[in-house]
Amino acid sequence: MTTNMMAEMTWVEYQRRVKTGPLMVLLPLGALEQHGHHLPMGTDHLLPLAICKAIAERIPAVVAPPVAYGYKSQPRMGGGNHFPGTTSLDGSTLTAIVRDVIREFARHGVRRVAVVNGHCENAFFAIEGIELALRELRAAGINDLKVVRLDYWEFTTAATLDRCFPQGFPGYALEHAAVLETSMGLQVFPELVRMDCLVDDPAAVFPPYDVHPARQEWVPPSGVLSPAKGATREKGRVLFDEYVERIADALSKEIEEAQR
Ligand SMILES: [Zn+2]
Secondary structure (H helix, E strand, O other), X not given: OOOOEHXXXXXXXXXXXXXXXXXXXXXXXXXXXXXXXXXXXXXXXXHHHHXXXXXXXXXXXXXXXXXXXXXXXXXXXXXXXXXXXXXXXXXXXHHHHHHHHHHHHHHOOOOEEEEEEOOHHHHHHHHHHHHHHHHHHHHOOOOXXXXXXXXHHHHOOHHHHHHHOOOOOOOOHHHXXXXXXXXXXXXXOHHHOOHHHOOOOOXXXXXXXXXXXXXXXXXXXXXXXXXXXXXXXXXXXHHHHHHHHHHHHHHHHHHHXXXX
């Protein structure tokens, strides 16, 4: 049996994969966060995990266990941190997790890592974790580690956005638990999507600033930031295939560069 999942390997198998490289370790980054009445709270790590698994079928890569907790949900991109179930990390904790895990991969001999993010709010804490790991490793004489960091939704082409959002694209922040994530869920974990529980709130309207503590009354009570009823499995398949193909292409270029 061969597996690309790091958690399913013995250390001997893993070491062989690293030594016979070039190999990239994919680290999915997510959250445990409300996603309306119809999507599971693990959506933000389940989606990038599925994308990473499919990518590892195409390029020489191993998928690390996902970081299943993320930075605090923000009202204008995730509905806010006040919902039951949403379970978040302080920024310094997330930064430290990303730093420590990358430093360990480097100790194993890995020289290419991709951090594949599924939760907007994580972005800069992941960047900081990567930067701190690189700084520590440079001080230890390791100068050849390269880390790719990406938010998977940035790989959507304009043509696919037109196809998935015939009424116009509301923007990625307002897409929380809406057409994009729901369609992807219908493709990746259909058994966990409760379309019969979908609450059809109108799109949230936010001013262009935040208030702390958060104004909960700005957020639709369902936690969905724009209508999800246009979601379909067909859209999810198109989105998923596009992410896998385009991210795999980008990462294989970065792996090849390691051989030169
Ligand atoms: Zn999400």
